[in-house]
Amino acid sequence: MLSKEDVLKNFLKEDTEDVIKVYQCMNLAYNKGIPTFTKFFCKPNIWMYFTKNFNANDFLVEAKGAFEECDRKILAFNNIYSTPFPYRIIKITNKSKFSNLSHKDYLGAIMALGIEREKLGDLRVIDNCAIVPIYEEVADYILYELSSVGRAPVSVEEIQEDNLPKSNFLEGTIIVPSLRLDNIVAKLANISRGKAVEIIDSGKVLIDYSKSIDKSKEIKDGQRVTISGVGKFIIGEIVGNTKSGRYKVKMNKFI
Template sequence: MIKKELLLNTFSEEDINLAIKVYEKYKLAYEKGIPVYVNEFIPPSIWYFFLENSKKSEVMVETSGVFEEAERRIIFFNNFYDSSYPIKVLEIRNKSNFSKLEHKDYLGAVLSLGIERSKLGDVVNLENAAYFPVLEEISEYIINNLSIIGRSPVEIKEIKDFNILPEIRFEETIINLASMRLDNIVSKLANISRAKASQIIDNGKVLINYARAKDKSQEIKKNDRITIRGIGKFAIGDLVGTTRSAKVKVIIKKYK
């Protein structure tokens, strides 16, 4: 079982209350051996903590945010029976030919209905539509109460076949690195000096796999996720060779 002391030593004051709330669900699943889920979308630092630290425990941990690379997810403990998650996906389509809606417009319109952010997953917008994973308890409310965003009329429907949903998009580039140290990679990704990279790491503005980075000399591996606050989120891809100066060529995926 995960020790509560580990949780208390891991999370900042900003996240600790929600982390404890999730821990109580985890503890119930452990002690009773029953399926338990948390009925809200949890930020990545918290669900990743339970995924990583439950590998040797007697509790099965799963998460879903519908999209493969989703950051906000519902966490499900002991889903023995492969039960469905309490999630529905809504497509909000812009019907105007004269105005373009962006991510912030769609999200702001839904939140303006009085809905808490924790009831919504990651929002993916593509061309003239946005796709919202939402708690099933609020889906009908959104459909019945949102008909216009700004000056643009919108049409909302439930998407039942998740296989037709768009993927979270990213830009792929190749960078050359002298080493796979965290400070070196942050310097390259943020286009700043190594000294400045070290400073923002020390200030808690860099996350590795959704947890605050603590060691600027940490070696980064393939598939690690690096988030630099104010810059973006990146995934480390394959090493694809070296340059004449012995630098490593690494594929980087930046999420849009």
């Protein structure tokens, strides 16, 4: 198994604390031969790295976060007994006819209770409600304590995973001269490549939730690109080329 120091070389400094926690969790499972779960929902760059590099026939590494195509997931190591992942799913329903609540409103209300962001998975707003997987140790607290979002009264209940709605994406195809980050950002944001470079340099672009200021970085199938003020996208596979040699690339935009 790779050393902690070798693993950390693959991450930015801002991810160091989380990566060390995940590595320790994995190390415990590996050395003791027991199933372990991370104590928080991991960002995509973290769970993707560990599932890709450590999953093997004799050592199972899985990531799960309730929703299809979700970003934040809990990592499980050596879960040979298929123990359920330690999260529960909460549905928060807006009971006000006069307030339209956004993702930011629901997330802010939960965190105002003192809940850390890492204890929450992806939060999805659908019509007049929000659905979010929550680490099991804090789920009851939210169920009993959350009664309003802003000035809007809400009801809170637990739902089962088989009742989850499908993820909402706007599917499309973009045409780019290369898979460089500046070309991808320019097309997704409908701006010039020069302007794309400016917002990349200013730190307003995230790749799998980590800041990236490398405009020449090649984007890969399955990576999440978040552009401040524009939206969040999942980059898909190359599906063809134009006569001029440009790439046709699938993408999904979260809506």
